[in-house]
Amino acid sequence: xxxxxxxxxxxxxxxxxxxxxxxxxxxxxxxxxxxxxxxxxxxxxxxxxxxxxxxxxxxxxxxxxxxxxxxxxxxxxxxxxxxxxxxxxxxxxxxxxxxxxxxxxxxxxxxxxxxxxxxxxxxxxxxxxxxxxxxxxxxxxxxxxxxxxxxxxxxxxxxxxxxxxxxxxxxxxxxxxxxxxxxxxxxxxxxxxxxxxxxxxxxxxxxxxxxxxxxxxxxxxxxxxxxxxxxxxxxxxxxxxxxxxxxxxxxxxxxxxxxxxxxxxxxxxxxxxxxxxxxxxxxxxxxxxxxxxxxxxxxxxxxxxxxxxxxxxxxxxxxxxxxxxxxxxxxxxxxxxxxxxxxxxxxxxxxxxxxxxxxxxxxxxxxxxxxxxxxxxxxxxxxxxxxxxxxxxxxxxxxxxxxxxxxxxxxxxxxxxxxxxxxxxxxxxxxxxxxxxxxxxxxxxxxxxx
Amino acid sequence: xxxxxxxxxxxxxxxxxxxxxxxxxxxxxxxxxxxxxxxxxxxxxxxxxxxxxxxxxxxxxxxxxxxxxxxxxxxxxxxxxxxxxxxxxxxxxxxxxxxxxxxxxxxxxxxxxxxxxxxxxxxxxxxxxxxxxxxxxxxxxxxxxxxxxxxxxxxxxxxxxxxxxxxxxxxxxxxxxxxxxxxxxxxxxxxxxxxxxxxxxx
Numbered sequence: 212x213x214x215x216x217x218x219x220x221x222x223x224x225x226x227x228x229x230x231x232x233x234x235x236x237x238x239x240x241x242x243x244x245x246x247x248x249x250x251x252x253x254x255x256x257x258x259x260x261x262x263x264x265x266x267x268x269x270x271x272x273x274x275x276x277x278x279x280x281x282x283x284x285x286x287x288x289x290x291x292x293x294x295x296x297x298x299x300x301x302x303x304x305x306x307x308x309x310x311x312x313x314x315x316x317x318x319x320x321x322x323x324x325x326x327x328x329x330x331x332x333x334x335x336x337x338x339x340x341x342x343x344x345x346x347x348x349x350x351x352x353x354x355x356x357x358x359x360x361x362x363x364x365x366x367x368x369x370x371x372x373x374x375x376x377x378x379x380x381x382x383x384x385x386x387x388x389x390x391x392x393x394x395x396x397x398x399x400x401x402x403x404x405x406x407x408x409x410x411x412x413x414x415x416x417x418x419x420x421x422x423x424x425x426x427x428x429x430x431x432x433x434x435x436x437x438x439x440x441x442x443x444x445x446x447x448x449x450x451x452x453x454x455x456x457x458x459x460x461x462x463x464x465x466x467x468x469x470x471x472x473x474x475x476x477x478x479x480x481x482x483x484x485x486x487x488x489x490x491x492x493x494x495x496x497x498x499x500x501x502x503x504x505x506x507x508x509x510x511x512x513x514x515x516x517x518x519x520x521x522x523x524x525x526x527x528x529x530x531x532x533x534x535x536x537x538x539x540x541x542x543x544x545x546x547x548x549x550x551x552x553x554x555x556x557x558x559x560x561x562x563x564x565x566x567x568x569x570x571x572x573x574x575x576x577x578x579x580x581x582x583x584x585x586x587x588x589x590x591x592x593x594x595x596x597x598x599x600x601x602x603x604x605x606x607x608x609x610x611x612x613x614x615x616x617x618x619x620x621x622x623x624x625x626x627x628x629x630x631x632x633x634x635x636x637x638x639x640x641x642x643x644x645x646x647x648x649x650x651x652x653x654x655x656x657x658x659x660x661x
Numbered sequence: 662x663x664x665x666x667x668x669x670x671x672x673x674x675x676x677x678x679x680x681x682x683x684x685x686x687x688x689x690x691x692x693x694x695x696x697x698x699x700x701x702x703x704x705x706x707x708x709x710x711x712x713x714x715x716x717x718x719x720x721x722x723x724x725x726x727x728x729x730x731x732x733x734x735x736x737x738x739x740x741x742x743x744x745x746x747x748x749x750x751x752x753x754x755x756x757x758x759x760x761x762x763x764x765x766x767x768x769x770x771x772x773x774x775x776x777x778x779x780x781x782x783x784x785x786x787x788x789x790x791x792x793x794x795x796x797x798x799x800x801x802x803x804x805x806x807x808x809x810x811x812x813x814x815x816x817x818x819x820x821x822x823x824x825x826x827x828x829x830x831x832x833x834x835x836x837x838x839x840x841x842x843x844x845x846x847x848x849x850x851x852x853x854x855x856x857x858x859x860x861x862x863x
Contacts, residue, residue: 257833260719307849309856344715350837357841364845364852 221450222440231437231450240293248295250582252356255349259581263661265345266578271352272342272660273571277564280557283385284455287392291382291434296359297372301419303363310367313374313421317366321374322468326475329377333479334515337486338508342660369419373432383431384473385557387458387550388613392451393433395424399447408439408448415441424448429458431469456613459550460620467542470549476556477522477645482515484563484652491658522645526552529637536633537626547625548638551618555642558610559649562603566657569593569602574661596656603653611646615639705820707813708733719831720804728778728794730813738792742815745775746796749826752806775812801828 222228230236247270254267262268282290291297304310317324332341332351341347355376362371372379395408408424411417415438418424422432424439424447440448485491499510530544537544570592577587622635700711710729718724726746730739778794801807807826812819 256838260717260722260829260831261715261724264723307852307856309852309859311855311859346834350834353838353841357845360845361848364848365855 218451231440236437237292241298244293245295245298252352255345260345262343262345264581266582268345268348269575269578271348273567274575277568280385280560283382284389287386287389287430288382288434291372291379292436297369300359300363300369300371303360307364309365311365313366313370317374325377325380326472337511368421373420380472384553386430388456388554388557390452390455392430392453393435394449396447397425399445400425403445407442412442456554456617459617460624465546467546470546473549473553474522474526475519477552478519480559482518487657488655525641529641532637533634536630548618548621551614551621551638554613554617555610555645558606562606565602566599567660569599571659571661607650614642700824702822703733704822706733706817709822711824718828720801720828722831723798723800726796726799729790730792739815740791742813744778744794745812746778747775747810749807749809752808804828804830
């Protein structure tokens with residue numbers, strides 16, 4: 212008999228297991244999100260054109276977007292399991308889908324397509340207006356909806372969610388730093404001959420995310436939809452809490468594209484922070500004058516490119532120094548250590564959006580009442596600015612420490628305790644720089660979205 | 662035969678990005694008429710900058726007009742001026758029609774001589790430049806080209822200046838919605854064909 216302590220398994224809680232196995236999971240949550248999404252779509256496409264008055268804008272950018280990173284941290288990709296787009300995908304496929312195999316091009320390059328789309332959307336937000344413009348937000352949602360429906364019409368399972376959704380990729384990255392994991396018991400699975408979790412059975416369809424739980428070693432693609440919990444005839448699935456960031460410490464498979472996205476998000480969050488600071492318009496004007504550019508969008512594009520490439524180049528520089536101790540190739544080491552910035556990405560994303568949630572949160576209620584013809588105005592903040600600022604500092608500091616510790620653990624796990632510090636040191640310096648820069652952006656007050 | 666396939670992929674990716682750009686571009690262009698985003702004019706002794714928020718005003722939806730007044734000769738902000746916003750008129754061909762289609766919902770002092778714009782030193786937490794005057798809650802009841810007259814009085818003299826304002830329709834962009842729906846329907850038809858072919862093979 213093994214004396215090894217078994218990790219906590221939430222599926223041992225009988226009522227939770229019953230609920231996760233029931234017809235109502237995740238449907239009950241999906242019905243709510245689909246209903247909310249329908250209102251948001253209608254509001255952003257046909258409601259008030261001023262963000263200040265639009266419930267769709269408030270619900271999306273002041274409530275959902277700020278809350279979503281907290282979800283990822285606490286519950287992994289649970290959001291993806293209850294996402295209204297996933298419901299649309301399932302329905303479209305059920306009614307009209309051709310259920311073709313996913314083309315190799317998409318499987319191979321999906322992450323790059325996501326990387327490019329993510330960068331493009333961030334750029335579009337500043338040039339054309341997405342967040343501050345209800346119609347811009349509506350256009351984005353409409354395009355995503357079209358993308359979801361078109362992929363569901365042609366391809367099997369949730370091809371969009373797994374290979375093409377930019378939020379899915381972001382959530383995949385963030386949830387890897389999170390506190391919850393779903394895994395299968397390998398010993399039990401070794402005796403299984405039916406593979407119902409992947410193929411599906413009369414109790415539930417096969418994994419919509421193309422995952423085989425037995426072989427799953429990270430959270431990137433599991434959306435906690437519960438299908439495998441329902442379909443496994445051997446009760447092999449475990450739902451366990453874990454130490455945040457621990458997934459990165461012992462990764463065996465790394466992907467350059469995932470690391471690239473992680474490091475690009477450093478730039479994206481930085482751009483989002485900088486452009487919302489009160490001095491930004493004056494700074495942009497200074498850039499225009501200095502470079503002799505008469506067009507604000509061109510000046511922004513130059514700044515944007517610098518912000519996107521600088522973190523990538525800095526990480527490459529750190530890798531170039533570090534590989535003298537690790538002996539790894541530049542490509543492999545970049546791919547391995549790129550994941551280390553994810554905790555900082557996540558915490559900066561949380562910190563940035565915490566301001567919108569806590570300083571503008573009441574706007575969601577005001578605009579919601581507007582749906583019923585009740586005009587409400589008033590202060591939008593839940594807590595004072597200094598309190599929010601302290602929370603932001605705590606988050607950024609925690610993220611920086613988390614990232615530095617992750618870099619150290621990756622080095623220790625791959626090159627041994629003796630070499631760990633020397634291999635990790637260049638990354639620690641770069642992460643520290645990212646952390647300080649992020650910290651500084653929260654010293655100045657941000658502009659409102661609503 | 663790798664080369665042509667790779668080129669095709671590149672073309673497809675470029676085209677996809679272009680297609681992705683267009684809806685945002687058309688959305689932005691459709692809602693940002695240059696005439697009402699930021700206009701600068703010299704009038705009398707003043708240099709006047711007019712901006713609206715949102716940049717593209719929509720019919721029957723409240724917006725804010727901001728006027729920054731500077732001394733034309735020195736470039737210094739003009740503070741303490743009396744700035745009156747007159748009833749806006751709608752342009753019909755070359756002649757203006759005297760149609761009072763603009764209203765204020767913010768309870769400003771309104772007289773026959775127009776509505777006084779409030780001088781602002783701050784807006785929320787954001788400091789405003791000196792010489793900034795604002796009118797909140799202005800609404801136009803009809804889409805089209807409007808003319809907004811502003812009377813400025815200060816020790817530098819009294820002058821009237823006119824700003825053209827483009828008011829857009831506030832409804833949804835039906836062209837965009839229709840195009841996206843059309844693309845989905847075409848994809849649906851293609852998928853149905855592929856589905857039939859697949860079932861015939863089986």
